[in-house]
Every structure is written in structure tokens, then in C-alpha cells.
Amino acid sequence: MDFNHDDNQRMLFDMVDRFLDDKHDLAKRHKLLGDPAAEAALWREMAELGLMGAAFTEDVGGFASSSADAMVIMERFGRHLVTQPYLYTAIIGGRLLTDGLSGDARDAAIAAVIAGEQHLALAAGGAHLLRSPQDTTFTARRDGAGWLIDGRMPVVMNGDRADRFIVAARTSGSFGEVDGVTLFLVDAAIPGLSRRAFRTIDAFGAAELVLERVAVGAENLLGPADGGAPLVETALDHGVVAICNEAIGSMEYLIPATAEYTRTRIQYGAPLAKFQVLQHRMADMYIQTQTAKSMALVAAMSLDGEAAERQRMASAAKAQVARSGKFVGYQAVQLHGGMGVSEELDIGHHYIRLNMIGHLFGDTSYHLRRFGALARSEAA
Numbered sequence: 001m002d003f004n005h006d007d008n009q010r011m012l013f014d015m016v017d018r019f020l021d022d023k024h025d026l027a028k029r030h031k032l033l034g035d036p037a038a039e040a041a042l043w044r045e046m047a048e049l050g051l052m053g054a055a056f057t058e059d060v061g062g063f064a065s066s067s068a069d070a071m072v073i074m075e076r077f078g079r080h081l082v083t084q085p086y087l088y089t090a091i092i093g094g095r096l097l098t099d100g101l102s103g104d105a106r107d108a109a110i111a112a113v114i115a116g117e118q119h120l121a122l123a124a125g126g127a128h129l130l131r132s133p134q135d136t137t138f139t140a141r142r143d144g145a146g147w148l149i150d151g152r153m154p155v156v157m158n159g160d161r162a163d164r165f166i167v168a169a170r171t172s173g174s175f176g177e178v179d180g181v182t183l184f185l186v187d188a189a190i191p192g193l194s195r196r197a198f199r200t201i202d203a204f205g206a207a208e209l210v211l212e213r214v215a216v217g218a219e220n221l222l223g224p225a226d227g228g229a230p231l232v233e234t235a236l237d238h239g240v241v242a243i244c245n246e247a248i249g250s251m252e253y254l255i256p257a258t259a260e261y262t263r264t265r266i267q268y269g270a271p272l273a274k275f276q277v278l279q280h281r282m283a284d285m286y287i288q289t290q291t292a293k294s295m296a297l298v299a300a301m302s303l304d305g306e307a308a309e310r311q312r313m314a315s316a317a318k319a320q321v322a323r324s325g326k327f328v329g330y331q332a333v334q335l336h337g338g339m340g341v342s343e344e345l346d347i348g349h350h351y352i353r354l355n356m357i358g359h360l361f362g363d364t365s366y367h368l369r370r371f372g373a374l375a376r377s378e379a380a
Helices: 007-023 026-033 036-049 068-080 086-100 103-114 229-264 276-301 307-341 346-359 364-379
Strands: 120-123 138-143 146-157 164-170 181-187 193-199 205-216
Touching: 007 036, 007 068, 026 036, 068 086, 068 229, 068 276, 086 103, 086 120, 086 229, 120 146, 120 205, 138 164, 146 164, 146 181, 181 205, 181 229, 229 276, 229 307, 229 346, 276 307, 307 346, 307 364
Parallel strands: 120 164
Antiparallel strands: 138 146, 146 205, 164 181, 193 205
16 A cells, blocks of 8 residues: 555645745744634635645545545644644535535535635534534424524534534434434524634634524535434544544654754753663654554545445544554653643643544544444444
């Protein structure tokens, strides 16, 4: 299997790196987090550069040859600690628009995302770290030709900036059943919708979302009534693979950054890099990163294949990346000493993000169980 990027992906890799080197170092990241106007301007620049379009294949109006192209972008985002909601709008939201809409409605919705004119947020599951749409806290009931939606979700990623929410609401059946979940595309300005914005520990935007008798029409359905859960599962598989590749970018930065620090930090009359036990630690960091990278690349190449293979590879990659990311991040902080957790150094910020990635969309235990269940199902 060829793990190398093709020519277009290498060009994309280099272009994103050059752009972020200029626009998103640690100092500029701190300023962006406190300046919504500057964040919005950066998002528009990213759209003009074609990054949103790279999350969509050419048959739906995008620029990508495959779903793996967006994973290249996510890898570079990990390297530069980007907190822009590309994952939630272009990858997860974009996949739901692609699979859940059709015709002119789909084309218009995707075009708005590609142009950088619209943010999306998925409100599905009991909390943002879980990946089970059948456990949604929202309910919807018929009201004439339309629906009334009620419910609350405490953490909706990108909920602070979203122009439209993709809400998974139970319309039939019981809590925990896969059937009976319907997806609705809900405008943020609709009466009855309220949100409270905040930042997560890794500096991403989020919001508490409350819907009280929010009235939507049949045209707001995304996908079939009572059949929205499989669409969310597919979109979250793409999201899982995306954050796995983001973690690779972060880990691949931490290794040379840590190695350089140990060459310059003098302890007991010698650079830290001279101590064999620390050399072994850095070797282990490299091995863990390469193991995780191979899994993330295989998962990226499986996204457009058979559903069962995509699901298995997404869970296998997530389980490995979560373990490797925690190890590499911890070792980087330890080898930097007190500087590793300072605000002025990016090492601690990478460590926080890697730990969040380990829990996002299902932790290691969840994905090991899922992988085992999928393997048993295929064997049967």
C-alpha cells in the first residue's frame, strides 16, 4: 500500500503550511481567540484559498479528488494548532449536506459552505464527546405539515458561530434505538432557539443549545424521516479520521521541537540529549507517532470505500491515535519540564489538544469495542 501523498495532495500540503506559517503562529493564535472579527476574516481567507472546497468532491461542486484530500489539511491544522471549525463545518457538516440533501437544495447549501459564507454545527448525542445520535436529547413531534422541536444539549461544537444547526431529534421509537432519529437543518436565527457561547479547554468555540417549540417545515428535513442516525454515523467516521490526522500533525511537530530543546537545555553539565534514557524516550515518541500515522493514513484511504471497512479502520485508527497522542504529548511536556505547561510555549497547547482528541467522538474503550463488534459481525 502506497502511503505517499499524490501530486495534488503534496501541493495542498505545502500551500496550507505556507499559509499557516504566515497567518497562525502561537502569538497570532492568542490574538485570534480574543478577536471574533479577525477569526471571521481568517475563515474567509481560507475559503478563498480553496480549503473549504477541498472537503467536497468534484461531483458536488468541490475541488477534491477524494475524501483523503481534506485529511491533508487537517494534518497541517494539527501542526499549527488551528482552532477554526473546519472539522465541524466542512467535514462533518459537509458530509451530512452531501448525503442528506439533493438537487438545488444540496447545491446551494454546499456552495455557501465552500464560499465561507456559512458555519454548520451538529447537535447530536447527549454530549459532544459521544458519538451516538440515537441518544439525542432533542425530540420532535408533528405539527400540521411541519414539526416542533424541543430539547437541550450542553455542548455543541461550533455552536457559538453556527449559522445553521443540524439537529438530531427523536421522532419515533425509544431512547437508544437507532431507528426513529430524524435530522433537521435549523437556522440559528429561528424563534425558540437560544445558545450560550463559550470556549472549550482546547480553545475551540462551542455553545449550549436550547430549542423550545422550534417550528420547522418538511423542507428542513435532512435525509429521511426516522432514518437520520446512519447519516450521522457516516459523518462522524469522517470526523474521527479527520481528528486522527490532526493528531498526527501535532505529534510530528512535538518530536523535533522536543529534540531541539533537549539539545540546548543543559543539566548536570551536559545537554539533556546526551542522557541515554531520554534518547530512548524520544525514540519511543517517534515509534508511537509512526504507528499512529500508518493507521490514520489507512483510515483516510478507506473513507470512500465499503461502509464496513470505513467503520473498522476509523475505529482502529482512533484507538491507536488516542494512545499514541497521549504518550507523545505527555513525554514532550515531561522533557520540557516546567516550560512544557507554560502559556508562552506551544508544547502544552498541543498536549491539551491531543488529550481532547483522545476523547472526542468516542474514547479508546469505545472504539475498541466498536472494532471488535464489527469484526465479529463480519466473521459471522
